[in-house]
Amino acid sequence: MSMNAKRHVRLSLAWLTLLIFWAGGRVSAQVTPDRVERVAEVLEELIETYGVSGDEERVRDVVVRQLPEWAEPEIDDVGNLWVRAGQGDPVVVFIAHLDEVGFQITEILADGTAQLRTRGGFYPNLWEATPALIHTGAGPVPAIFMPRDTVADPPARRPPDGFRLSAGTATRAATEALGIRVGDTVSNPKEFVRLGATRATARSFDDRAGSTAQLLAVQALDLDALDHEVIFIWSVQEEAGLVGAGVAADAPGFTPARVHAIDTFVSSAAPIDRQNFAYAPLGSGPVARGVDSSSVTPRAVLDAFLELAEGHALPLQVGATNGGTDGTPFRDWGVPHMPFGWPLRYSHSPVELIDLEDVVVLVDLIKLVAEEW
């Protein structure tokens, strides 16, 4: 069977499954199977494009390619992508990040293996003894994250002192001959996989889902409805310490009235996590991130947001979770911050999991906020 035929069969099966489950659990009247498929299509391409922090160019190119004709993309000094729409005050900013967690090569050793540093926070044991891709200037080179040399007694979950990378070579020269250099980023191979009726798993939904929702909202934006300026930013190096957002927030002559980070709501709605907070079930709509590790949204701003969504019959959950977002650097300029996103299970793991219907509603919510708030 050709790849196209396989893809056709896969899409047909996905549609069939979707329709079978359709009557049961739609999150909102606005969610239709074709919109779910559109989200999946954009998301799949973004997921399967690699962009470890500091190496986001490929991902940014995918976004730029899908911008509407009216958009005039600008790229700033650090690599953030800006798209402006409308004119006048108040200026409202949406910001989603292009990068993902991963590794970077710090040293190529005499035996051909490479030492790594992490880019972003995650459990390192999830990468131990797994396939790897090194993103070199000439393209991806396959490798493996090496298992620990010896297993302690009793054995430990975490590898002793990090772990190394092997590209199957035995000397530094042989590794370099493959085009591998210090500074290259490293990830594992990624695949967007549908689960059940409307769910999907992959690594880097954080924040490809946010980037997707923001892109689809820009595509759907009614420019005639805008009576003020809205700026959409796709940022770089969020996972490495909000680097791109910091540069954007410090841009000269730029003090927005409000900022909305479009990012993951890390949900505890899975049996593996304690559910004392962050409980936002998948398939119940986007989530207003009222409190996180670096931002507390003023109650009046939060309430205004909830009221806006309710007035347009868009489901919106509200909660507190952990972690920070790209809105945080704007707080240092006194900019009110109302982050929102979609519920996600198993954050920063190879198997992040979302409900695509939540992303469809997120698109509507971004468009609504841009046009009417």
Added chain:
Amino acid sequence: MAQITNFLHLHQFVGDLDCRTGASGSGILGVPKPIMVSVNRTFFRRALAVAAYLVVAASVSAQTTPEFADRFVAMTAVTGYEQRMAETLVDWLPFADRDRAGNVVAVIGSGSPVRLAVCPMDERGYIVGRILDDGFLTLRRVGGGGPLFDQGLEGHRVAVWTDGGPVPGVVSIPSTHLGRGRASQPDRPFDVDDAIIDVGADSAADVAALGVRVLDAVALAKRAHRYGESLLAGPEAGRRAGCAALARAASTVASGEVLGTVVIAFVVESYLRHSGLRVVARTHGPFSATWLIDYEVPDRALGEDFGGVERSRLPVRFEATPVETVDLVDADALSDRLIAWAGTQP
């Protein structure tokens, strides 16, 4: 030319196809056909069978050991659940058959000596132990494993092998963000009893709608991962490359010369109690010689039916991990040795 004892199998298959479409010799409107047409049909069937065999044999024998190895490494065959792999193998090696134990066996040549070359199809894995009310699954291990074997599951994608095919799922992992500032991840290795499988369902009914049932086999989602000049990584890559070497040797000698009878077997349940191997011995033995390829069998389980036993094992790195690595140059060399062995005096 070696005798292909299972040639009839393919001929019968083509004949069965004719029976399904030709309605017992009647024309499409049920009008009996002249006898002469019937004779031509028989001739045509045989010609078609021969042509089909030659096409299949040529395409399979054209596969190299690395090509076979890529496909073997990507397959799943949890101990006791080898049926799908066996079906695929019979497709690849049309001169082979499945026996009543589920082994795939090819008998090539005739007379004595009767020798056996064998590799195990199965792998360590899991089955669905329980389906929870909220749509999550728990597991039971099948086939054992080392202290870090289960840890390969944590936070990774799996396939649940249902009657309708593989259903993707993931093994839950606590969210990194939610662990910050709280009691940290335990230091003991992840264990099968920690595994909670998420197939994207919210209820047991959703799970049932996906076709997932208790006792379905579960294994890591796999794909062949090549790296370096000729390295192949994957779960049980050594065993699978050994089987690939045997498959390539079988497809080569099936259309060439062998000495006496060579029985080539891909057996089931090597991690249970070697019942697959025992069945081969009882149905095709005794053997004057046996070559065990990446198959650890205690001597007490072999007995006299196996004759002189040679054991070979492809060298591997990172053994028993999800990236067990084998060099396909070694696998190809093993295949060449097997081909030479099939045609020479033991």
